[in-house]
Amino acid sequence: MKNKIFLYLPIILLSIGCKAQQYPLDADFTIIPNNSYIKDLNNEYNKFVGNWKAVLGTKEVYLYISKQENRSINRLNKNFFRDVLLVKYKVLINNQIVENTTNITDDKINIISLGTEIDNSVTFGYTGGKCTVGWGTINIGYVDPTHLKWNYQPQSTMVTNKNCPDYPVDGIKINLPYEPDDIIFTKQ
Structure with missing residues (x-):
């Protein structure tokens, strides 16, 4: 009987340890242990997924x-995983494509969620377009199953031929x- 207990003890401890490492989307990444997982436990992200x-x-x-589970994140000397x-x-513009990121791979995407807000929205970090022009934050709010509300705050960037x-x-x-604020996107 003792041998069976010692055989199952590592499995039990491992499963308890894994559960303790999961945190909800609104968790503060700066206070969680390294290698933790900020998980979309309540499927809050699913309503944003689609074409708009x-x-x-x-x-x-x-x-x-799209939603990506368990993405590896390195921020402020902290390594963790997050659903994003x-x-x-x-x-x-006038039916001519002026910018298109639809063919880039997921590891090169420049708009990635940072977390949820209490107003039923998600904040995104945007690393900007060419030469990082336009980097800033985007807030996308859920209105209803067919509409999202968009707010984008670009930051100024000094760009020259040198950089x-x-x-x-x-x-x-x-x-x-x-511009304007609160642009409405419709689900396609």
Whole structure:
């Protein structure tokens, strides 16, 4: 009987230890242990997943939102895993594609969720387009099953030919919509 207890003890301890390492989406990553897992325990992200579209005058913006589980994250000397939302996008002006990230791989995506907010929204970090122009934060709020609300706050960046050698003569434009506030996207 003693041998059986010692045989199962490591399995029991391992399963208890794994459960203790999972945290909800709103967990503060700075206070969790290394190698913890911030998991979408209540499937809060699922309602954001899908293809979405907004039309702003002559500009059409398409968002392709997917969920990735157990993504490895390294931030502020902390290593952990997190369920995230990934956003690929395509922007057309006068029916001409001016920016398109739909063909990039998940490890190169430049819009990744950082966590949930109490107002039923998700905050995303955006590393910017060419030469990091437009980097900032995006907040996407859930309105109902067919609508999302978009708010994007681009940060200013000093870009020159020295730090961006292929900087075009006419400049780099931010193509993602940042005005007006609360742009509504419709599920496709």
